Amino acid sequence: MRAMRRLAGVICLASMIGAAGAIDGTAAFSDATQQARYEALTHELRCLVCQNQSVADSNADLAADLRRQVREMMAAGQTDQQIKSFMTERYGDFVLYEPPLTARTWLLWGAPVLLLLLCLGGAWRVIRTRSRAPMEESADERLASSPGPAHGDRS
Amino acid sequence: MWRYLTPAIVCLLLGLGLSWVLLRIGSGDLDVREIQSPLLGKPAPEFILPSLTEASTSVDSRHFKGSPYLINVWGSWCAACREEHAMLLKISALQRLPLIGLDWKDDPAIAVAYLNEWGNPYQQVASDAEGRVAINWGVYGAPETFLVSGQGVVLFKFVGPLTEAVWHDKFMPLIEREVH
Structure with a gap:
């Protein structure tokens, strides 16, 4: 009985971890460090349609497009700073959860x-x-x- | 004396400030959700996209240069676009400046049916099914309307459905200044 409860707990936790990273169904990068960078970046970007969610958490169409943009720019070898500048040149500082000083x-x-x-x-x-x-x-x-x-x- | 007056005055000023902001939100002067576009005063992003209405031709933004024009971001899925459609037809009938449509993240077949049903106010309609051009323009919702000068500089961006009042108060003064 105790083993069953423990197993259920593990399954619940595991599914939550999975859901946090997989709003698009699959991971964006097979490489773990790249995936971590991608997650960090998309969490720093605000979804502009639903202004209290990050690009990583939102189901909005625009957020999905912006995630695609981040993935493509990362795959093209762009730095975090280049990706953030790309976003602020188009959407303003508001797109960043931490506005620059x-x-x-x-x-x-x-x-x-x-x-x-x-x-x-x-x-x-x-x-x-x-x-x-x-x-x-x-x-x-x-x-x-x-x-x-x-x-x-x-x- | 000042021991009691100072907090009262501070509270009064704070209250006045907050009610001023709330009143402006209430009257519609201030939209807290609106995002000031960093594109204003900068060159309009260029694009070449397939035309929605003319098969196997493309819409090239470089062809618009030379005189001011409007870019209207819309989609057949967007209820607020339907709301401003009559105003777009009116603007188109004025023939003051070209009105270019950017059909954003839409199914071309449905978008064409939409224009056939409600009328086509656009001189040209570009089909941005993937939404890449919209990102370059900093679009975050539909409808959005941009005014671009003859030199290709973004002069103004309006978020939300166009109305007669918005057209007269915000667009017309800028257009008059551009034309003269």
């Missing part, structure tokens, strides 16, 4: 750093004011709570 995209890339600096700055200010004037703070609190009910009133 340019004058138009610096804000996109810099936003996380900017936000982090902003938060750190804010936190630093709060910590400094709190630690410098602990007496004022507690006096404020006492003032604020004094017109309220006394502690014993709740019951």
Whole structure:
């Protein structure tokens, strides 16, 4: 029984691995390193019809055409950089999931750093004011709570 | 005082900015799915493809040079193309500039039947059954319409079905400027 379960698990896993690489039915390259390069490249390219999928994952006609294009360019000995330039010359930076750092995209890339600096700055200010004037703070609190009910009133 | 005002002002600005973007999306001024073509201002990609309508002849893009022309990417499978078809016939009847069809990833027999049924607005129709020319033009959906200048430079690309308003507001000003 246990052996059966283990076997079923192995079959499930194996079929998932197969499906991930074989949207076109068969592998594009018989050579394993070429196939790995092909998979990596097509995962970096965005399918433009269904904008939240990569060219590797999409069933759209255009994605199949772009996969064919990548296969042919690889078979012709083109580098990854040449293939990516081919795509961006036609479809723009949007076709890449990782847009290059340019004058138009610096804000996109810099936003996380900017936000982090902003938060750190804010936190630093709060910590400094709190630690410098602990007496004022507690006096404020006492003032604020004094017109309220006394502690014993709740019951 | 500023301790309370600063966050309020920041939130207000953020809210105003976001609602401005949302309002533009809502009014149709901004299409977040639209992709700016890197081809604009660059030479139009050349192609030689079999003609859809004239057997054993080819459509050669080099023959269009000399005066501005339109390239319309369509397919008999594309519902939005059917939607703009009347507008294409109208543009064709104006005879302002040649309208070239690029039949994209289509069965030629069905495409010919489509044109016979609804009318043929194109001067020439190139059959791009494999979709290779479409990739060179950065096509990612149909219909798409390109305006190419007499010097062979891509001036404008419109994604989606053509309407009277799009024709008058976007294409005509550019065409007038080219002709004069």
